[in-house]
Amino acid sequence: MSERDVSRELAPVKVTLDVNGTAHRLEVPAHRTLLDAIRDDIGLTGTKKCCADGECGACTVFLDGRIVNSCLVLCAEAEGCSVGTIESLSVGGLTDLQEEFLAAGAVQCGVCIPGQVMAAEALLQTNPTAKPAEIREAMSGNLCRCAGYERIVAAIQAAAKRRGSSR
Amino acid sequence: MTADPVPPERGAPSGHGAESYRAIGRPVTRSGGAERVTGAQSYLTDLVFPGAAEVAFATIPVGCAEIVAVDTSPATALPGVIAVVTAADLPPSASRFGISHQDRPVLASGTVNFHGEPVAAVVAETSDLARAAADAIEIEYRELPGVYNLADALTSDARLVQDPSIRPRDPLNDTNVLETADYAWGELEPEQARTHLIVENTYTFPMVTHFPIEPGGVVAAPTDDGGVAVYSPVQHPYLLQRIVADLTELPLSKVRVVAPDPGGGFGGKQTPRYEPLLAFLAIQTERTCRLVLSLEETFQLMRRSGCRIAARTGFTQDGQLTFHELSADFSIGAYADVAPRVMTKGSYVGAGPYRIPVVRVAARAVLTNTTPSCAFRGFGAPQVSWATESQLDAGGRQLGIDSLEMRRRNLVGVGEAFICGDHEATADGRWHESLERAAELIDWSEPVTPGRGRGIAVGIKPGATSGLSQSLVRLLYDGSAIVYAGTSDMGQGARTLWQQILAEELGVELGRITIISGDTDVVPFDLQTSASRSTVFMGNAVLEACRDIRLRVRRLYAEATGIDEADLTDSPGVMIGPDGAMPLVEAAQAALGGLRGEFVGQGTCRLRGVQGHPLGGDAAFYEFNCTAVEVDIDPDTGELLLTKHVTVGDVGTELNPLQVVSQDEGAAIMGLGHTLMEQVLLDDHGRIQNLGALDYRIPTFNDVAIEMVSDSIENNDGPGPYGCKGISEGALLCTSGAVGAAVADAIGVQLRDLPITAERIWTAMRAADARSAE
Amino acid sequence: MTQYRRPDNVEDVVRTLSDAEGNGRLLVGGTDLLVAVRRRPLDPLVLVDLKAVADLPPAIEVTEAAVRFGPTATMSDLAADSRLAAMFPALVAASRVVGSLAIRNRASLIGNICNASPAGDTAPALLIYGARVTIVGRAGERTIPLSQFFVGPGLTTCGPDEFVLRVDLPRPADGYRSAFERLTRRRGVDLATVSVAAGVSAEGSITLGLGAVGPTPLLTETAAAVDLEDVDAVEQAVKQLIGIATPISDLRSGREYRQAMIAVLARRAVSAAARSVGTKGPST
Known part of the structure; x- marks a missing residue:
């Protein structure tokens, strides 16, 4: 190990990707995850890191329109892709969904919440009339240790209702 | 407590008293909530420290070993490495440290005592380089026969986890028993005569880990004045400040602790672990040093003590408890942390909130070569409650009395003693109301669908037995205000409550109140954020600071206007003078006049301990909860479906119903974790086998009951502001007991080992079938 | 690095x-x-x-005789495809329980089999449908049945400089029906403790794909037709079929429980398949 030339092996990969509508050109080590690139290289820290194994959902982002665990995507893989993070949602103030998270008491420590909001947003876009059981199933990749699950389901239902009535 | 317990100014409100308050009892949304839903909230690892060096640890893949030699040269030779530090490189002041026992080394010294204990630390320019260098360190070690469970730790020839020299004056230092606690009252002989049934069983509770969604970390930086600043998302910044000051031999004034809001604490972020090491690294390298923990590393940093409880319980024919004997061994890990206190306090209420003439509790904190256990929501109570609640049901089943009736017959009434002897403890709430409410909500009187089972259980936990919270409130000229309160807001929403108290007492709008916490340079002392104490202790301190301001406003207003102070009265948010009432903030502005300025109020809540009390003092309040569940068991696979989950807490007063329900449901679901699925599994070398999220399972959205109901009993009978009590732990105290009873009701067999997995249910059903076939 | x-x-x-x-x-x-x-x-x-490789087969291609999956077919692609749901319900059911939604948006079908976990969710279903794997390397392409692809935990016959180019599933024969059953430690997102895919033909032969009960996913089928209405006959057939399982104890379950659960899940899968609506075969 000590024989190896670490600096050579850290030779960076050049990546161009779009994050929240802004193009970024990065040079990162090959093993750098999209999550770490978003947080450390681009400086958007709303996307959180917990398990780093794709089990908790704290790092959920949109990648070309679909939600993914950004801890299980290499930054290099995102070449030419469009990434949407939690910061992209609320540029014009809180979204209806975010307001409902607050109103329902869904936010405790808050670390899982950006991922929850992103997963919930994806759900509302694909299944705007989701029933509670469908919400639970769709959200079950997002862990909340404060266990605000009941509150989050209520928030998603309330947001769905608002969107339904404004349609 | 020296702060007034609940001076009700408008007559004691009855039931839901919210109508008479302007801000208290309202579903005010969480302070800091908008930041959290948008990702703007900065947790420790979101903070930017320009030029910070990164820290990584070198560890070995066994739980117990003698360190023979450490060759750091391969790491030192790598580019970007600033320092490689082992125990030998630390200054002499870097002694072992701890709360009750000074037993934890800053870095492993001589031996590794649990899987993941750091042997060396690398400081490097980037985290990749630090990791590469840490992996390059060559550690020569000799694996030792570690004790990884209670049975091994308690054999007469067990290897000692701690060398006797670590606690030279302790008579038990030649055993793995770190501390014991014994509670006893009543004469056994007369009770044996009226005992109709004796039930004797042994129960186990697994080691579980906190699994905070923020694994966290530590940053330490040398300061310009020769001191050190430590950034850590801790629940007890002032304790951390004291320990770092002691070890570095710096005055408190030169140790600044900044505690960003913890992203989930649950007791796991109370005590210092790697902070002293980071302080030394920062001082030594003269660099800002940053350690970012992985989730796996938190498994090696925090856990709940596992427990084995042997119980022997006597009942009369009509289900009254005659005696209850418990022997509880807590597997606490390699160092004390606060585990002796967990053992002492958890077993103190081991016999439950019951009327029992004779009780014998013997508990031990047993050292094992495992992650040092620490505080974890419930603080020892859930472990022993699992045994006691199950015993009540075991007795009830044999006597033909259901779980609800067993509790009706044994639960103490308000003011009645449930702990007897020299320091008796009495019920500080009308606990039967919670029991009856939960029974009603689960439809206890309705028949159960075949294949299903119902269970009901109660739990109790003593709140803080001593404490000190200090607060400052500044009412500014424009009617906005700043609160300085050292409580760590780790998800319970403490800031929201301080805002509500100010809005109530001073009439300041919620949105114009700023809360400052988490910085020992700025915020006055607070002992700790633990034991669901903050709403009571810091709440009373903030309340007192507000009342101090009201007094000051009245005086200055009198002085400024020439009105006789005796003609002025005030009530929350309002000043009443000869010409009628005016908002307090307007009176304050008038009083301050052209020079402007501000009012500064101070509040202190102090609860001194009681000499000779087994807990060091009476609990400020008790958390009481009743949980009732209904389960459906798959007869072929043993899979459990939770059809309904009811939790009712005795909360005193709901200051914020939204936050009460969030905390209550959260605790209840966390209780499902250790009840149904969570356990830290070790191999023969003491290694954690399910290290990480892939195989350590916590409840998901899909593991919650199909129907969940959280409710509260409000009698305004707590010692906190407006009659509140602490509420954050209640709903997980007896989850296991309730689920265990429901499973037994469904399958006719009682399970005694947690977690109650499908495999264990299936095994129990099969064994019962085999028995009945004989 | x-x-x-x-x-x-x-x-x-x-x-x-x-x-x-x-x-x-x-x-x-x-x-x-x-x-x-x-x-x-x-x-x-x-x-x-592989995501920038231009000459890969398309993710999912449905023809008269077969369905072909390329390396980029994700679990979400499978889960959302109604054509597949009609023909290969056990495969689609399995694809819907792989990880979470966010995982399924990334995880590929071919990656799932190449990972060669004995507990891989899609392998039992692919096995019962007679999946064929085409591997490409320096020597060109070769095609083998999936049942010969797995060698051991994490091991396949795919060489170090080869990769799986496609997986082909022939359309099931007329009246073929199938179902998938899985047991996990918790209800939300989890790895399988045991999984079973069952296929029954119009004539009554039974095929089982078994997950997490051997060093590789296992395939087994009855030698003769079984009367699917006859509970005892099905029970007997299942008992015989699962004889090939060699479950072990691990973090997720003990051996004995696994052994018992294969039987339960296999019975349930066969019964669910038998009760379901059959497929229509190719070009009839």
Whole structure:
């Protein structure tokens, strides 16, 4: 190990990707995850890191329109892709969904919440009339240790209702 | 407590008293909530420290070993490495440290005592380089026969986890028993005569880990004045400040602790672990040093003590408890942390909130070569409650009395003693109301669908037995205000409550109140954020600071206007003078006049301990909860479906119903974790086998009951502001007991080992079938 | 340290793998691979991303006689495809329980089988449908039945400079029905403790694909037709079929429980398949 030339092996990969509508050109080590690139290289820290194994959902982002665990995507893989993070949602103030998270008491420590909001947003876009059981199933990749699950389901239902009535 | 317990100014409100308050009892949304839903909230690892060096640890893949030699040269030779530090490189002041026992080394010294204990630390320019260098360190070690469970730790020839020299004056230092606690009252002989049934069983509770969604970390930086600043998302910044000051031999004034809001604490972020090491690294390298923990590393940093409880319980024919004997061994890990206190306090209420003439509790904190256990929501109570609640049901089943009736017959009434002897403890709430409410909500009187089972259980936990919270409130000229309160807001929403108290007492709008916490340079002392104490202790301190301001406003207003102070009265948010009432903030502005300025109020809540009390003092309040569940068991696979989950807490007063329900449901679901699925599994070398999220399972959205109901009993009978009590732990105290009873009701067999997995249910059903076939 | 390559044609993929001298790892969804990479960041792996390869088969191609999956077919693609749901309900059911929604948006079907976990969710279903795997390497393409693809836990017959180009499933015969059953430790997102895919033909022969009960996913079928209405006969047949299972104890379950659960799940899967509506075969 000590024989190896670490600096050579850290030779960076050049990546161009779009994050929240802004193009970024990065040079990162090959093993750098999209999550770490978003947080450390681009400086958007709303996307959180917990398990780093794709089990908790704290790092959920949109990648070309679909939600993914950004801890299980290499930054290099995102070449030419469009990434949407939690910061992209609320540029014009809180979204209806975010307001409902607050109103329902869904936010405790808050670390899982950006991922929850992103997963919930994806759900509302694909299944705007989701029933509670469908919400639970769709959200079950997002862990909340404060266990605000009941509150989050209520928030998603309330947001769905608002969107339904404004349609 | 020296702060007034609940001076009700408008007559004691009855039931839901919210109508008479302007801000208290309202579903005010969480302070800091908008930041959290948008990702703007900065947790420790979101903070930017320009030029910070990164820290990584070198560890070995066994739980117990003698360190023979450490060759750091391969790491030192790598580019970007600033320092490689082992125990030998630390200054002499870097002694072992701890709360009750000074037993934890800053870095492993001589031996590794649990899987993941750091042997060396690398400081490097980037985290990749630090990791590469840490992996390059060559550690020569000799694996030792570690004790990884209670049975091994308690054999007469067990290897000692701690060398006797670590606690030279302790008579038990030649055993793995770190501390014991014994509670006893009543004469056994007369009770044996009226005992109709004796039930004797042994129960186990697994080691579980906190699994905070923020694994966290530590940053330490040398300061310009020769001191050190430590950034850590801790629940007890002032304790951390004291320990770092002691070890570095710096005055408190030169140790600044900044505690960003913890992203989930649950007791796991109370005590210092790697902070002293980071302080030394920062001082030594003269660099800002940053350690970012992985989730796996938190498994090696925090856990709940596992427990084995042997119980022997006597009942009369009509289900009254005659005696209850418990022997509880807590597997606490390699160092004390606060585990002796967990053992002492958890077993103190081991016999439950019951009327029992004779009780014998013997508990031990047993050292094992495992992650040092620490505080974890419930603080020892859930472990022993699992045994006691199950015993009540075991007795009830044999006597033909259901779980609800067993509790009706044994639960103490308000003011009645449930702990007897020299320091008796009495019920500080009308606990039967919670029991009856939960029974009603689960439809206890309705028949159960075949294949299903119902269970009901109660739990109790003593709140803080001593404490000190200090607060400052500044009412500014424009009617906005700043609160300085050292409580760590780790998800319970403490800031929201301080805002509500100010809005109530001073009439300041919620949105114009700023809360400052988490910085020992700025915020006055607070002992700790633990034991669901903050709403009571810091709440009373903030309340007192507000009342101090009201007094000051009245005086200055009198002085400024020439009105006789005796003609002025005030009530929350309002000043009443000869010409009628005016908002307090307007009176304050008038009083301050052209020079402007501000009012500064101070509040202190102090609860001194009681000499000779087994807990060091009476609990400020008790958390009481009743949980009732209904389960459906798959007869072929043993899979459990939770059809309904009811939790009712005795909360005193709901200051914020939204936050009460969030905390209550959260605790209840966390209780499902250790009840149904969570356990830290070790191999023969003491290694954690399910290290990480892939195989350590916590409840998901899909593991919650199909129907969940959280409710509260409000009698305004707590010692906190407006009659509140602490509420954050209640709903997980007896989850296991309730689920265990429901499973037994469904399958006719009682399970005694947690977690109650499908495999264990299936095994129990099969064994019962085999028995009945004989 | 990890290296990253993004070849744009199949030939280049093979060459890159060959140059990597055994350290090449194919990357599509990365949902298993990157979990491993995080734990061993210093290993000199060469990650070969297939997502920019232009001459791969399309993700999902449905023809008269078969369905073909290319390396980029994700679990979400499968889960959302109603054509597949009609023909291969056990496969679609399995694809819907792989990880979470966010995982399924990345995880690829072919990656799932190449990972060769004995507990892989889609393998039992692919086995009962007679999946054939086409592997490409320096010597060209070769096609083998999936049942010959798995060698042991994490091991396949795919060589270090080869990769799986496609998986083909023949359309089931008329009246063929299938179902999938799985047991997990918790209700939300989990790895399988035991999984079973069952197929029954119009004539009453039974095929089982078994997951997490042997060193590889297992395939087994009855020698003769069984009267699916006859509970005892099905029970007997299932009992015989699952005899090939060699479950072990691990973190997720003890051996004995696994052994018992194969029988329960197999019975349930066969019964669910028998009760379901059959498929229509090719070009009838």
